[in-house]
Amino acid sequence: QPFSDNPQINDAFFRIVGFGLTLDPNIFKSIDYGEGEISHYAETNYPALTLGFDYSSPKLNSTYEFRKYSAEVNGENYFNKLLNLRYRLGTVIYSGNVPYQTRM
Numbered sequence: 001q002p003f004s005d006n007p008q009i010n011d012a013f014f015r016i017v018g019f020g021l022t023l024d025p026n027i028f029k030s031i032d033y034g035e036g037e038i039s040h041y042a043e044t045n046y047p048a049l050t051l052g053f054d055y056s057s058p059k060l061n062s063t064y065e066f067r068k069y070s071a072e073v074n075g076e077n078y079f080n081k082l083l084n085l086r087y088r089l090g091t092v093i094y095s096g097n098v099p100y101q102t103r104m
Contacts, residue, residue, distance in 0.1 A: 010099045012063035018054030047075030050090075066096030 027043045052070035056062040072090030079085065094102070 007100050010063070010101060012099055013061065014056055014064070015060040015062045016054050016056045017060060018052065018068070020050065020052040022048060022050045024048040045075065045077050047073050047087075049073055064097045064099050066094055066098045066102075069093045069095075 025044075025046045026048070028040055029043050030041075031039045033039070050070075050072045052068070054068040054070075056067075057065050070090065070092045072088065074088040074090075075086075077085045
């Protein structure tokens with residue numbers, strides 16, 4: 001059976017600069033056991049928001065110029081010992097001249 005051709009591999013150089021920000025409104029408490037060991041736990045169950053931005057540019061000696069925006073909400077809700085709901089919902093958006101191997 002004939003197969004389709006594989007896409008060409010880009011011979012490129014990436015240099016990316018970016019940052020991330022996590023917003024967690026939960027209240028955390030800690031327990032000091034007196035032996036130098038401290039245990040931290042969350043007192044509330046609010047979801048956390050994580051935002052990210054990456055940028056690649058020819059000014060940074062990259063072959064391609066593109067931007068990557070990401071956002072994610074994750075959390076955990078404990079109802080009882082049999083039901084512990086964990087969730088993670090997010091998205092990634094690219095803009096610009098994005099190489100084929102970078103796309104998800």
